[in-house]
Amino acid sequence: MEEKIKQKEQLLLQGNVACARGALAAGLDFFAGYPITPSTEIAEYLARHLPKYGGKFIQMEDEIASMAAVIGASIAGAKAMTATSGPGFSLMQENIGYAYMAEVPSVVVNVQRGGPSTGLPTKVSQSDTMQARWGTHGDYNSITLAPSSVRECFDLTVRAMNLAEKYRTPVVVLMDEVLGHMREKVTLPQPDEIKVINRWKPTVPPEWYQHFEINPHYVSPMAIFGEGYRFNVTGLTHDPLGFPTARSKEIKDKLDKLRNKIEHNVNDIVQVKEEFMEDATCAIFAYGSAARSARQAIRMARQKRIKVGLIQPFTVWPFPEVYMEHMSERLDMILVVELNQGQLVNEVMRTNCGKTRIRKLNRYDGEIITPDEIFHKLREVR
Amino acid sequence: MEHHKKHIELEDIYEIRLSGSGGQGLVFAGTVLAEAIGIYDGKNVAQTQSYGPEARGGASRSDLVVSKGEIYYPKATKLDLLLALTQEACDQYSLALKEDGILIVDSTLVDQLPLREVLGFPFTQVAKDELKTPIVANIVALGTICALTKIVSKDSLIQVVRKRAPKGTEELNQKALQLGFELARKRKKKDR
Amino acid sequence: MEQMTQVTHRYLRTKKKFPSVWCSGCGIGIVFGAIIRAVDNLKLGKDQIAMVSGIGCSSRMPVYADFNTLHTTHGRALAFATGVKLAKPELHVIVITGDGDGLAIGGNHFIHSARRNIGITTILLNNNTYAMTGGQYSPCTPFDKFGTTAPFGNVERSFDPCDLAKGSGAVFVARGTTYHVIQLQKLVEKAIMKRGFSLVEVVCHCSTIYGRLNREGTAVKMMEWQRDHAVSIQAAQRMSPEKLRDKFLTGVLWDIEFPEYCEEYEKVIKRAQGKVNL
Known part of the structure; x- marks a missing residue:
C-alpha cells in the first residue's frame, strides 16, 4: 500500500x-x-x-x-x-x-x-x-x-x-x-x-465449456486450472475443445482465429502519438528512444519554419496501417528514423504504395541517434 | 493524439558528464545528482549511463542533461561540466567540452592534462586521508561540483546523499560531501 | 479386472479422444492405468490434478486424461509445470515425460527442478528410444544397442535417470516397470504424496520401435525380460554383486526430507511483507 x-x-x-x-x-x-x-x-x-x-x-x-x-x-x-x-x-x-x-x-x-x-x-x-x-x-x-x-x-x-x-x-x-x-x-x-482489465471468464457449466470456443469476438472465455473445467491445452493445432486435430476445417478455423482476434480489433489496439501534425507537410516516423531525438529535431526544424511533425507509433505491431495509408495522402515526405539498418521502414513503404517519398535514417553503432543528425537529414531530404 | 502549443522554444540545457572507471561509483553519483536536481531542486533532468561489462575497471560514465524545459535527447554531447576521475576518461571526453565548459579532474589519478583550464582536486587522496576509504571519492567530487557550479543546491544534495547511501554509511557519505564543499571553498579563496 | 477397468474409464476422456496414438502392445497404457489407480486410491479429486507433459509418445497421455491437462513443447514440461505449481500450489502437479523429452532436450529443466525441490511428481517413462519419431537413439539407449541414428550400434553411454535425479537434489526417487503394475501404482502413490520433487522412472517396453530395432521380441517377451532382470531394492541387499551384475533395481531408491520450494516461497512472501523479522 x-x-x-x-x-x-x-x-x-x-x-x-x-x-x-x-x-x-x-x-x-x-x-x-x-x-x-x-x-x-x-x-x-x-x-x-x-x-x-x-x-x-x-x-x-x-x-x-x-x-x-x-x-x-x-x-x-x-x-x-x-x-x-x-x-x-x-x-x-x-x-x-x-x-x-x-x-x-x-x-x-x-x-x-x-x-x-x-x-x-x-x-x-x-x-x-x-x-x-x-x-x-x-x-x-x-x-x-x-x-x-x-x-x-x-x-x-x-x-x-x-x-x-x-x-x-x-x-x-x-x-x-x-x-x-x-x-x-x-x-x-x-x-x-489506472484501468485494469482482467481476462474474460466462462459462465457456462463445465460440460459446455470450450477452451478455444469460436465466437464473433474471436476471443474465447478462459477458465483456469483447478476450477472444475478440466480442459486440455496443447501446442499442437487443436479443435475448439483443445484436442489435437488434423481436420482441414478445424486447422483453418484456428489459424483464422489467431489472425482475426488482432485484425478485427486493430482500432482498439493501435495507438499513434502525434506531435505538430496539424499543419505538417512532412513527418518523422520514429518509435522508442529514437523518437526522443526526433522530438528535439522537430523543434529545431520548426524554429527554421520547416513544417514537420512526429508520428510515433505506440503500437509497432499491429502496424498502424490505416493511419499510415491516410498519412500517405497528405504528406510529401516521411523520414523513418530507427536504431537498426531499416526494419519498420519497410512497413511504412508497403502501406504507402509509393504515394509519398519515404526516406530513412539509421544508426546502428550502439549509440542513440542525435537530434542534429536527424535535423540535417531532414534539411537534406525534405 | 496530443495537441501542442504552437509556441516552440528550445530551453537552455546544461550537460554534465561524470566519467571514470567501473567501481568508482559514477552511476550512483549520477543518480544522486539527478535526484537532487530533479526532485529536490525541481528542474527537469535525464540521467543515462554508459558502461562496459566490468563491475570493476573499464570505462564508466553517467550523463546528466538538465533543463527547465522538456528534455528529449537524453545524452550529453556538448558538455558544460566534465568530471574525470581517470586519465583515460579525461583523455577521451575533454574534447566534448564546450569552450567555456568546466573540467574537473581527480588530481590523485589524472596527471596529464589537456591544453585548457583544468580544476584539479585530490578527491581520492582526500577520501583516503580523511575518511580512510577511497570509495567515497565520488561523493567528495559531488560536493565540490555542487559548491563550484551551483548546479545543485547544497541542501538537496545532502538530503539525497543521506537517503540513497547504503544503510550505516549515511554519516560517512555526508562527511565526504563536506570534504568536497571544503575543497571548493579553499580553491575559491586561493583564486581570490 | 472388470472393476479395475471401470475405475480407469472414470478418468478418461472416452467420448472425446480415442482411439489413442499408442501402438498395440505399448507399455504407456499400463503406466497410465497405474497413475489413474493411484489417484483414485488416494481419493484425489480430478480438479486437484494438473497433468503436464512435453513431446513424445508418453507425453500424449494428458490428452486422454480427465484432469487439468497441459501438453507443452519438447522437453519443457517441468518448466511449464513449475509455473503451474508456483501459481497454484494446492494443485497436485504430475509431469509425464520420456527419456528423450526429459533427459536430452529437457535435461536442464530436469536437474534444476530437482535442485529447487519444487513439489512436482515426475513420471519418466523410459523406453530407451525416441519412439514417436521412429527410433533414434536417446540418452537412455544402452551402449551397443541400436537406433535408426545408431545403425552400427550406440557408442554413447546412457544416463541412469534415478542417479541423475538423486544427484540433482530430488527428495524421492523410485523405479518401477510396466511388468510390476501393483508395485508401480504404489510407487506413484508415494511419489504424489511426497512433499518436494519426486521421480518415478518406469522401465517401459516399446516393442514396435525399440524392440524391433534391437530384436527383443514381442511386448510379452520384453516384459518377461523385465521380470527376469528387475530386483527390488530389498531383495538386492541379500544378493551378491555377482548375481546383481546384469540386474536393475526397483522400488524406492531414495527418500529424504527437504523443504519444498513453494512452501519456502510462502516464507519469502511473509518476509517481504514484513510479517517476519529478517
Whole structure:
C-alpha cells in the first residue's frame, strides 16, 4: 500500500523500474526470468516488491524455462510476465509461439541491445522490431508496444498487461538500453486512475465449456486450472475443445482465429502519438528512444519554419496501417528514423504504395541517434 | 493524439558528464545528482549511463542533461561540466567540452592534462586521508561540483546523499560531501 | 479386472479422444492405468490434478486424461509445470515425460527442478528410444544397442535417470516397470504424496520401435525380460554383486526430507511483507 501512495509524488525513476511498477499496477501475480543486461533491473525490482503483494517471483534456469513458467502460471490463473533482452528473446521464441497457439495471456518485455547474437550487452539498439513480429515459426498476429520515455514504460506495460488479458495473447513490450537505464522525473498515476482489465471468464457449466470456443469476438472465455473445467491445452493445432486435430476445417478455423482476434480489433489496439501534425507537410516516423531525438529535431526544424511533425507509433505491431495509408495522402515526405539498418521502414513503404517519398535514417553503432543528425537529414531530404 | 502549443522554444540545457572507471561509483553519483536536481531542486533532468561489462575497471560514465524545459535527447554531447576521475576518461571526453565548459579532474589519478583550464582536486587522496576509504571519492567530487557550479543546491544534495547511501554509511557519505564543499571553498579563496 | 477397468474409464476422456496414438502392445497404457489407480486410491479429486507433459509418445497421455491437462513443447514440461505449481500450489502437479523429452532436450529443466525441490511428481517413462519419431537413439539407449541414428550400434553411454535425479537434489526417487503394475501404482502413490520433487522412472517396453530395432521380441517377451532382470531394492541387499551384475533395481531408491520450494516461497512472501523479522 505504501508503494501505491508514493505514486503520487514526483520520482526519479529508471525505465526498467517504471516498467516493473507498471506491471505491479496492472495486477502482476507472477514473474519468471533469467538475468540479462540491460533488463536485469526489472527482475531485481520484482524479486523485492512482487512478494509484498503476495505475488511470486522465480529465477529460472534459462529464458526457455522462464517463458514456459510464465505460461504455466497464466494457465493456473496468474497475470504473468517475463523480461529479457535480445539473446533471451531468441530463446523464448519457442514458447512465445506456444503462447500464441494456446492463446495464453502473457507479457514479454524486451529491453533491446545490439545484435545479432550476444552483440552489445550494454548498448542501445532497435534491431528486434521484426523479431517481435515474426520471431517464432508459423502464422500468427502479434501485439508489440514501444515506449519512448520512463512514464511511457509504465503506461505501456500497464497496457500490455491489459491487452494480453483482453485478447488472450502474448504481448511484447519493446524497450531499449537507453530507456531501460535512463532515469527521469515522473509522476505516476494513482491506482484509481489506472484501468485494469482482467481476462474474460466462462459462465457456462463445465460440460459446455470450450477452451478455444469460436465466437464473433474471436476471443474465447478462459477458465483456469483447478476450477472444475478440466480442459486440455496443447501446442499442437487443436479443435475448439483443445484436442489435437488434423481436420482441414478445424486447422483453418484456428489459424483464422489467431489472425482475426488482432485484425478485427486493430482500432482498439493501435495507438499513434502525434506531435505538430496539424499543419505538417512532412513527418518523422520514429518509435522508442529514437523518437526522443526526433522530438528535439522537430523543434529545431520548426524554429527554421520547416513544417514537420512526429508520428510515433505506440503500437509497432499491429502496424498502424490505416493511419499510415491516410498519412500517405497528405504528406510529401516521411523520414523513418530507427536504431537498426531499416526494419519498420519497410512497413511504412508497403502501406504507402509509393504515394509519398519515404526516406530513412539509421544508426546502428550502439549509440542513440542525435537530434542534429536527424535535423540535417531532414534539411537534406525534405 | 496530443495537441501542442504552437509556441516552440528550445530551453537552455546544461550537460554534465561524470566519467571514470567501473567501481568508482559514477552511476550512483549520477543518480544522486539527478535526484537532487530533479526532485529536490525541481528542474527537469535525464540521467543515462554508459558502461562496459566490468563491475570493476573499464570505462564508466553517467550523463546528466538538465533543463527547465522538456528534455528529449537524453545524452550529453556538448558538455558544460566534465568530471574525470581517470586519465583515460579525461583523455577521451575533454574534447566534448564546450569552450567555456568546466573540467574537473581527480588530481590523485589524472596527471596529464589537456591544453585548457583544468580544476584539479585530490578527491581520492582526500577520501583516503580523511575518511580512510577511497570509495567515497565520488561523493567528495559531488560536493565540490555542487559548491563550484551551483548546479545543485547544497541542501538537496545532502538530503539525497543521506537517503540513497547504503544503510550505516549515511554519516560517512555526508562527511565526504563536506570534504568536497571544503575543497571548493579553499580553491575559491586561493583564486581570490 | 472388470472393476479395475471401470475405475480407469472414470478418468478418461472416452467420448472425446480415442482411439489413442499408442501402438498395440505399448507399455504407456499400463503406466497410465497405474497413475489413474493411484489417484483414485488416494481419493484425489480430478480438479486437484494438473497433468503436464512435453513431446513424445508418453507425453500424449494428458490428452486422454480427465484432469487439468497441459501438453507443452519438447522437453519443457517441468518448466511449464513449475509455473503451474508456483501459481497454484494446492494443485497436485504430475509431469509425464520420456527419456528423450526429459533427459536430452529437457535435461536442464530436469536437474534444476530437482535442485529447487519444487513439489512436482515426475513420471519418466523410459523406453530407451525416441519412439514417436521412429527410433533414434536417446540418452537412455544402452551402449551397443541400436537406433535408426545408431545403425552400427550406440557408442554413447546412457544416463541412469534415478542417479541423475538423486544427484540433482530430488527428495524421492523410485523405479518401477510396466511388468510390476501393483508395485508401480504404489510407487506413484508415494511419489504424489511426497512433499518436494519426486521421480518415478518406469522401465517401459516399446516393442514396435525399440524392440524391433534391437530384436527383443514381442511386448510379452520384453516384459518377461523385465521380470527376469528387475530386483527390488530389498531383495538386492541379500544378493551378491555377482548375481546383481546384469540386474536393475526397483522400488524406492531414495527418500529424504527437504523443504519444498513453494512452501519456502510462502516464507519469502511473509518476509517481504514484513510479517517476519529478517
